[in-house]
Amino acid sequence: MTHATHRFTLLALAGWVLTPIVVLALRAVSLSWRYPQIMPMATASGGAFEALADPRLVAAAATSFWLALATGVLGTVLGFVTARLVTRASGRLQQLTWLGALFLVVAPPLASGVGLQVVMLSLGFGGTVLGVLLAHLVPATGYLTLFAAGILGSMQSGIEDEARTLGASRLQVWTRVLLPQLAPRFAESVVLGALISWGQLALTLLVGGGVVRTLPVELLSLVRSGNDQAGALAALVLSLPPLLGLGLLVRATRRTGAAL
Amino acid sequence: MHLFPRVGRGGLLRAAAAVVALALAGGACRENPRAASAQELAEGPWSTLVAQARGTTVIWRMWRGDPAINAYVDKWVAPRMQEQFGVEVQAVDSQGPEMVNTLVTEREARGGTAGTTSLLWINGETFAQLQQEHLLAGPWTMRLPNAALVDAASPIITRDFEQDPTGYESPWGMVQFALIYDVERTPNPPTTIPALAAWIRAHPGRFTHDQSFTGLTFLKGLMYGLGGGVERFQHGFDEARYVQGRDALFSWLQSVRPYFWREGTTYPPDVAAMHRLFANGEIDFTMSNNQNEVVTKVRQGILPPTSRAVLLDEGTIANAHYVGVPFNAPNPAGAMVLANFLLSPEAQLEKQRGEVWGDGTVLNVPALPEPWPARFADVATDAAALPYDVLAAHARPEVHPQYHTHLLDDWRRVMRADAR
Amino acid sequence: MTRRNVAPLAAVLLIASPVIVGVAYTILAALGLRGAGASELTVRHVAAALGGWDTWRGVGWTLATAAVATAVAAAAAFTVALRVQQSPLGRLLAVLPLAVPHVAAALAALLLLSQSGWVSRLTHAAGLTPTPADFPALVYDRFGVSLVLAFAWKEFAYLVLTAVAVLGTLDRASDEVARTLGASARQVFWRITWPQLWRGTSPAVIAAFAFLIGQYEMPALLAPSTPTALPLLIYERSVDPNLLRRGEAYVVALLALTLCAGLIAAHGIWRRRLPGVTR
Known part of the structure; x- marks a missing residue:
């Protein structure tokens, strides 16, 4: 296998595996994130993370x-x-x-x-x-x-x-x-x-x-x-x-x- | 939390034998539930009961689908119960229909011994099922000192889906169905059923309802309106009247369904999914069984700030919800003390605040001692909240649970299944 | 029964006993003898559940989505495993989804693939879809696209893990011999590597397939209302407002159990016919 195809495999793999995780992470830090915003507008302050200490x-x-x-x-x-x-x-x-x-x-x-x-x-x-x-x-x-x-x-x-x-x-x-x-x-x-x-x-x-x-x-x-x-x-x-x-x-x- | 169950030595073997016997024995042995201890407790003086409850834990089964309700229960009720009565309150997740199964299984497996939970949040058809299976303890509610404060004149509170609570469930709150829209997207929302139909036709793909309890309440309200008013469906279940109402409803649905979201081929699973679709602009209406949910959901950032509630002129369904004690409650005393606290003016007032939960009180507010009436009147009205007199004028009672059961079944069979 | 079998058999029965008793209870409940609304021995629930068109439509839909998802996951997993088996980074990436619980993965699929989801927002920004409705329906859709992808995403990781393990145990000497004898890389793969890889991973593939038949959380968040997926049908019937219909839930549950058991048994029989396979 050439170096290029190996790179491509890794990239495709990373995209497939990481995209859902990245979207979850974005959602986790955004208070409101509505269509058609690509990136969240308001990010959660400490208050949202307090939920974790519940x-x-x-x-x-x-x-x-x-x-x-x-x-x-x-x-x-x-x-x-x-x-x-x-x-x-x-x-x-x-x-x-x-x-x-x-x-x-x-x-x-x-x-x-x-x-x-x-x-x-x-x-x-x-x-x-x-x-x-x-x-x-x-x-x-x-x-x-x-x-x-x-x-x-x-x-x-x-x-x-x-x-x-x-x-x-x-x-x-x-x-x-x-x-x-x-x-x-x-x-x-x-x-x-x-x-x-x-x-x-x-x-x-x-x-x-x-x-x-x-x-x-x-x-x-x-x-x-x-x-x-x-x-x-x-x-x-x-x-x-x-x-x-x-x-x-x-x-x-x-x-x-x-x-x- | 019980880390280790109470099983003595030899108990394990006996229990194992019991399991095998239980699973293999043919025929249903339907033991009578053991003597209701809540009923026994209801006979002593209240102070004895409060003393008995001190230092105990009440496990409370409830729907946990709303962070606002969870926060009220976990962060307001629980600490006060601990402080004032030394009772630890633990709310656990379980929807009404699941409670019936859990209790039946507990009875089959454990017979007359204590179960897991002491208080249940219920109403309507769950109450009917629990009574049908003799799974509730009682009567006990008349023993609660705060029961005297309840609005005994309200037909919505004294009749739960036309059933008499007969002391087996204690009222907790009152809610009314409302549609939710975004005033920026829909400045002039429809306020009658024909106007709603016209709106749906004019805005293809922008309206739907969910397949769970809220959606069904919406459909039942439409059935009242299209079938000649709620009066036609009152005083018990009537097959002929049901069929007539259902047919009127279904033909209305058939006529507008092609203009539903996804052309009515699929329906959102629950109201949380509805809110998600609404907030992202996939649909223009969501709905709730609680007229004030729009306020709490805006505060939580789940719905856009410009969301408002609207009622249809034909009326929307209002109902009360209750708490009951299961037949095998391990701690009926603690459960009764909690039920009484939930009826206290302070707990009812806090619950009614829009920023807390927005759940209507079941107390007869004008008859309360000072300063409570003034405090209830002062509950700040949010811009998104509907005024009390408008709500009262539009409120329609629930009808017999059989209407609910039949309508759900027929809707699934006819309307949902023939989606292409 | 020989004596050497007694201890193992006892151990196996002990471990399986909860499930055996559980299945016994389910059968009794399906016959109207146990559970909410139980009264007397009846085949009413069996007749109602097995005679219902929605049950069989649900069975067909569930089998189809599970099969497609397993096929997609397996194809992707084999391709990736063959390429990343020497790459620690690749192996770590590939198994990441194992760490993400099913509910979480379903939520991610909802956020990504719904008509107002992240992908739709990207196509909106690119000027391809002016409104959410212009984006294809991938969530709550009758083909279960998001469900299949979410299933595949989770199972992919598990199958890569298995495939990498199997590839690690393969005997590479025969590859060398074949190459020396003039076989092409393609021939070596199809004639030598593939049969061994498939033989080593087929139980995992079947396990993934059978597991998806009973997976509840993902269809609960992603599946359409019609056809109703099998686990949703079980749940829906088990909380039916009509207590007299709850027995049908147990019939559908038994059907799901039978499907899973049937798949495993069929696979077991098929595997016994493979040369050189002991289990």
């Missing part, structure tokens, strides 16, 4: 953060354990599991959420952060099981056998061989799981019953109320933490193999 938003951000972290960590544990167990099962069960996991990931939240709502309410978890966490874990575990299966499948099982042959105990195989190899993958998995939880809306609304308030829930309220300036601002705030997580992931994409 205790509701801050509390929602904290809830979102802890939910995401817990979903990432627990989803990683569940995902790797399930994948490890299933890779040793018979081919048919394996296949069924992969399909089932994929289904958990893509099942329409509006459709599966109603059922989850009943389950969580029955357990007394309706309207609690714990209930929402369990609900977020459903798609996250599905996704991370597939991710873990990709990793475990591509790891040379030979190393494990070799270590055993050389006299390593089972525990040593884990602590000296497998875990060091897996540690960076765990980190990626936690980030992926956290991302899934961070953006959840329908499951949070159904299981949280409006009582558990996360950033996407607050954002939906703002967008529904037609307050686009505050909505765009909240949207950008909502996008920042995942961006940091993504930086970590992108560095690692080449190694993760076919995660899905």
Whole structure:
């Protein structure tokens, strides 16, 4: 590929990816921005940014953060354990599991959420952060099981056998061989799981019953109320933490193999 | 916020078994709701109830679609409830129709045990559905000390879509439907239904209504006007009269729809979308169920400063909205103290200010002790606000919720679906 | 069932149990036994929902918009992944949309593509569109143009991520051999790279497609009122003022679940026939 076409690809890519983000950013700082103004006329003073310090938003951000972290960590544990167990099962069960996991990931939240709502309410978890966490874990575990299966499948099982042959105990195989190899993958998995939880809306609304308030829930309220300036601002705030997580992931994409 | 639910050891297993049983058992077991505790509480002295409420939290389910309302609730009501009664108020988002589903699910899953929320903001068909499913506690509203201040002579307040609140919901505010236009773009807005039709024909693509509650209220108001006045639809649901009114409405709509925005092939999803289209000059009218929304939305910068409200001479629908306590409220005492505070002259006055919310009071203002009547009279009238006597002269009551249900269904089936 | 399968099966069932119970509830509600307005066993909801023209129009419209969006996203993602796999900047750019939540992306699409949106303002400034109505209807439009673009924008990032990962695992030795044997770059791509890339990414492509069928927030902000997208139909029915019709929401929800499950199962079967694929 020539230098020029490479440049062109990057430019086109930047245009496609950044234009919507730039428009959101412009909207976030403009009090009034009406047709046919290309650039906002009145920019928001400090007052509009005070909205960010609103205790509701801050509390929602904290809830979102802890939910995401817990979903990432627990989803990683569940995902790797399930994948490890299933890779040793018979081919048919394996296949069924992969399909089932994929289904958990893509099942329409509006459709599966109603059922989850009943389950969580029955357990007394309706309207609690714990209930929402369990609900977020459903798609996250599905996704991370597939991710873990990709990793475990591509790891040379030979190393494990070799270590055993050389006299390593089972525990040593884990602590000296497998875990060091897996540690960076765990980190990626936690980030992926956290991302899934961070953006959840329908499951949070159904299981949280409006009582558990996360950033996407607050954002939906703002967008529904037609307050686009505050909505765009909240949207950008909502996008920042995942961006940091993504930086970590992108560095690692080449190694993760076919995660899905 | 409950971080951890109250589930004892062994409770988890039992609950899991209950879930499986619940999901797999055939047949609907429709337990009666547990004894309404709001009703029990209503029997003791009020001071006991206030004492009981101190130190508790009230989770209040409400529509959160307007920043002005949210600000009134979060920044004015909540701190005062905390200060004066030691009650923490937490407003959470839930629209009326969703509340019914949530409460039904809570009952199915949890039977007689406490639910999540203690107060609901409701009216009209939501109240009808909640009563139909026996999801409200009561009667309790007559126990509120401030209930005596309510304007008991107003038919709009004492009848919620022709239903008697019978002590199951306490009035909170009153609003009236209005069209919103931009005085710079439309110096002479139409003020009758025929004039509106003529305006729409003369300005193709500049008028539409949304598909949610506000749009339906607009259509229902047109149905009154085109079907011979609201009187024809009063005193319960009458199928024949409904069909007649609907047909008159639909033939009117058919005749002007080709001149609607996007030729009536699609409709904005909600009133927020309407405001967006209006502010950007895609359409020349938006609308609201609250005659004063134009004031608050201009202040928020959502609508242009030259926006004004207008009523049609055939009348526009006015209705009251209420708060109710669900059958499984974890904190009925706190909910009742809050409902009482919402009826206090200070809370009603603040709410009525155009710069706050612009929601009409439900109190009988002339009968209030001094200095309240003067204070209510002093509520600054904004240039964009409509005078009270004009509003009152144009107000038409809501009719039976069945009209709402049927009209929405038929509009979706006939008018929306046959969009080419 | 062999013994080695017991532990894995238990784990899988445990994780899937909420969804299994959830689906069971949905079936009961679809049959009129659970939910608001439930009374007795009836097939009324099933008949009303499946006999309704708007349901099938919604199914068709949702499948079509999701399919076009997935195709656009996949084509763009493959093209970009092949070109930026060596460029850290390119890779970072490409995955940015992953960080933007769906509601936010839909709001951006609204601000950009509506008839009074940013693009329309640019064409207005260029003298091409004197009024908003002169700009083509891309939002709330029957072809769902803004919805497709917003879908594609989000899924593009996810598919680039997957495609770059797959490309990183490809065995480049066979490329060299083929080139030495006189194959053109084009032949190498179509005969060697492409089949491997497609094989590695097809589950992700199918997952994106199935996910879009149930995505609620984006159609809620961008889709037309007619045809009514499947998730909007589920929501609309679930809050119907007529309690007796709410059961239909569960029927439509089951339909959506079945579509997703069917897609995944069909893909699974197709994949098993591919040579050298174990999962």
